[in-house]
Amino acid sequence: xxxxxxxxxxxxxxxxxxxxxxxxxxxxxxxxxxxxxxxxxxxxxxxxxxxxxxxxxxxxxxxxxxxxxxxxxxxxxxxxxxxxxxxxxxxxxxxxxxxxxxxxxxxxxxxxxxxxxxxxxxxxxxxxxxxxxxxxxxxxxxxxxxxxxxxxxxxxxxxxxxxxxxxxxxxxxxxxxxxxxxxxxxxxxxxxxxxxxxxxxxxxxxxxxxxxxxxxxxxxxxxxxxxxxxxxxxxxxxxxxxxxxxxxxxxxxxxxxxxxxxxxxxxxxxxxxxxxxxxxxxxxxxxxxxxxxxxxxxxxxxxxxxxxxxxxxxxxxxxxxxxxxxxxxxxxxxxxxxxxxxxxxxxxxxxxxxxxxxxxxxxxxxxxxxxxxxxxxxxxxxxxxxxxxxxxxxxxxxxxxxxxxxxxxxxxxxxxxxxxxxxxxxxxx
Ligand SMILES: *Cc1c(COP(=O)(O)O)cnc(C)c1O
Numbered sequence: 001x002x003x004x005x006x007x008x009x010x011x012x013x014x015x016x017x018x019x020x021x022x023x024x025x026x027x028x029x030x031x032x033x034x035x036x037x038x039x040x041x042x043x044x045x046x047x048x049x050x051x052x053x054x055x056x057x058x059x060x061x062x063x064x065x066x067x068x069x070x071x072x073x074x075x076x077x078x079x080x081x082x083x084x085x086x087x088x089x090x091x092x093x094x095x096x097x098x099x100x101x102x103x104x105x106x107x108x109x110x111x112x113x114x115x116x117x118x119x120x121x122x123x124x125x126x127x128x129x130x131x132x133x134x135x136x137x138x139x140x141x142x143x144x145x146x147x148x149x150x151x152x153x154x155x156x157x158x159x160x161x162x163x164x165x166x167x168x169x170x171x172x173x174x175x176x177x178x179x180x181x182x183x184x185x186x187x188x189x190x191x192x193x194x195x196x197x198x199x200x201x202x203x204x205x206x207x208x209x210x211x212x213x214x215x216x217x218x219x220x221x222x223x224x225x226x227x228x229x230x231x232x233x234x235x236x237x238x239x240x241x242x243x244x245x246x247x248x249x250x251x252x253x254x255x256x257x258x259x260x261x262x263x264x265x266x267x268x269x270x271x272x273x274x275x276x277x278x279x280x281x282x283x284x285x286x287x288x289x290x291x292x293x294x295x296x297x298x299x300x301x302x303x304x305x306x307x308x309x310x311x312x313x314x315x316x317x318x319x320x321x322x323x324x325x326x327x328x329x330x331x332x333x334x335x336x337x338x339x340x341x342x343x344x345x346x347x348x349x350x351x352x353x354x355x356x357x358x359x360x361x362x363x364x365x366x367x368x369x370x371x372x373x374x375x376x377x378x379x380x381x382x383x384x385x386x387x388x389x390x391x392x393x394x395x396x397x398x399x400x401x402x403x404x405x406x407x408x409x410x411x412x413x414x415x416x417x418x419x420x421x422x423x424x425x426x427x428x429x
Contacts, residue, residue, distance in 0.1 A: 009044055036063025039408050041392070050391045052416060054405050057211065057243055058274030061322050062407040068275050068318040075314040084112065084307040091313035098320055099280065102252055104261040106284040111300075112308035116242035116268035117150025119279030120204070122302055123238045123264045124154045126287055127202035130236065133290050133298045138201040142193070142235070145177045148212030149204060149240055158204050160213065176200070180210070181222035190229045197233035202264075204238040207254035208358060211243040214399040215363035217356045220257040227260035236287070237262040242279075246270035246323055247406065250336045250359025263287055273319025274405075278312035323406075331406045335360045338410060339402070342417045351424045363401035366427075382423065389419050 010029040019030060032044045039062055040048045041055075051059060061068065075091065082089055096110040111122055124141065131138035143149075143158040150156070156165050157172040165172065178192055179185050193203075207223060210216040230237050239262035244254035248270065251257060255265070264287065268279040291300050306312075322328055339362040343355050346364060355364040368378055379395040386393040393400065402416065 038062035039405050039412060048390060049387070050412065050416065052386075052391050052393050052402055052404055054403050055274060056269075057248075057403050058269045059405045060246060060270045060273045060319060061328070062405050065273060065275070065319075065322070067322060068273055068315055071318040072275070072311055072315050075311055079310050081306065081309055081311070085303060089308075089310050089313075091310045091317060092308040095313045095317050095320075098317065099267075100282065102320075103265060103282060104255050106261045106263075106286075107265060107282045108285045109283050109288045111281045111283070111302075112313075113279040113281065113302075114304050114306055115150075115277050115279045116240075116266065117152040117155040117279075118304065119242060119266040119268050119281045120149045120155045120158070120238075120240060121152055122279075122281040123204070123240075123266050123283075124158065124202070125302055126264060126281070126283060126300065127236045127238065129298075129300060130287055130290050131201050133293070138199060139174070140196065140200040141173070141175045142196055142200050142203040143175050143177055144180050144205055144210065146180075146210050146213035146216060147177075147204070147206060148210065149206070150242075180216070180218040181226045182218060183222070186222050186225055189226055193226070193229045193233050193235060197235055200235055202236040202238055203230050204240060206240050207244055208249060208257060209244060209254075209361065212396070214365075214396045215356065215361060215401045217358055217363075224258050224260050227258070227262070231260065236264065238264045238266065240266045242266050242268045246320075247328075247332050248358075248360055248403065250332060252323075271319070272312055272315040273322065275315045275319070276309075276312040278309065278316060328406055331408075332360055334410065335404065335406065335408065335413065338413050342413075345417070345421065349421070349424050351427050360406065361401065361403055363399055366395070366398045366400055366424075368398055385423050385426070386419065389423075391416060391419060 009032040013030050018024060019027065033041045034044055035042045039051050041051055041063065042048050051063065079089060084092070092112065099110065100107055113119055113122055128139060141158055146160045148159050150159070153168070153172065156168060158175050159165065160177065161169065176196055178189055181189055208217060208220060227237055239255065241253055241255070245267045246252065249257065264281060264283045266279070266281055271280060272278050291298055336359050339357050339360070343357060346352050347355050351367050353365045353367045366378060366382065379397055382395050382400065383393065400420070404413070
């Protein structure tokens with residue numbers, strides 16, 4: 001037999017590939033995907049799956065978007081890569097110009113890297129060296145409990161401690177973790193910020209929603225107050241919009257829900273519409289200017305081989321064009337509205353609690369009542385149940401969430417809602 005069967009695909013995969021966040025000993029066989037179109041992914045047997053998680057929160061305009069593909073193809077035939085030290089190119093200039101126009105007015109410079117974690121690393125290095133270049137030693141960093149900023153060492157350090165980071169704990173640098181703000185704790189947080197201001201280089205946060213922690217949401221009003229304290233105390237702020245950027249929260253950026261402006265911002269995931277890996281760190285001129293000097297030691301010595309890769313820049317330019325189109329903006333509003341109507345149906349269900357939504361992101365806790373070990377079992381069960389129904393949903397523990405591509409139709413959303421209700425009913429008792 002010469003034909004490739006799914007079995008041989010999976011055997012070949014297991015023989016050579018080590019998958020992310022996967023215990024390879026006990027993991028199910030990976031599903032072999034051969035193509036993607038719109039919100040659907042197709043396996044080797046042509047079974048289709050709705051990509052309800054936007055392939056780990058990256059896909060904005062559907063898979064294999066023809067417009068992005070065309071633009072990248074043209075760029076590939078023109079200039080595929082060029083060293084970004086000493087050289088530049090139109091896609092990088094255009095993308096920086098276009099992006100900065102959409103960001104808070106103090107964001108003036110763009111630094112390119114490859115993914116969300118590296119965008120965070122660059123941001124942290126900017127803050128530490130900002131102090132260093134001025135002859136100050138400020139190395140503590142403030143972050144939120146339950147934060148997630150990536151998997152490289154710096155990003156791990158500023159992420160909440162868990163069994164993910166356990167083996168590396170002794171090697172992670174010093175971070176002070178504070179609660180996310182609310183009406184009750186905002187004043188005590190103010191005092192904490194005051195105490196830390198002398199030693200802390202910066203405060204890094206996921207604005208309004210902590211994604212990987214389980215789609216935990218908190219209010220813009222209190223984040224604004226916390227940011228105001230940081231500004232008053234001279235603490236630099238890094239707003240990690242790797243997940244929230246490019247429309248997810250119903251506005252272009254989480255920044256559009258806020259009045260305070262961060263000093264530095266991080267982007268990736270939806271940046272290229274989910275087509276190519278790229279990270280961006282933007283900053284204010286106040287940060288940038290501290291690196292300007294006749295003294296070479298004050299340079300930001302950071303870079304990657306593929307910094308500002310022209311193909312990724314072009315994909316980002318094309319994706320942002322699509323994002324700003326009236327149709328996409330209407331789709332984002334429609335999804336937001338449809339989610340909020342569905343919530344009314346969801347709330348009374350006995351298996352559902354903590355229903356929450358911001359823009360196109362909908363999440364709720366599956367109520368088990370059997371303690372945490374049962375959560376994971378349930379998560380797996382739910383995952384398989386949805387998969388069987390042709391939907392890729394990847395519960396975070398007992399948290400079920402939807403982060404759909406914006407091209408999803410009303411009918412497709414209704415189909416998902418209907419299936420969620422049916423699956424919940426199976427667990428009704
Ligand atoms: C996913 C994520 C990151 C890390 O991005 P990678 O591209 O996976 O390295 C950083 N911050 C936030 C808020 C994220 O959701």
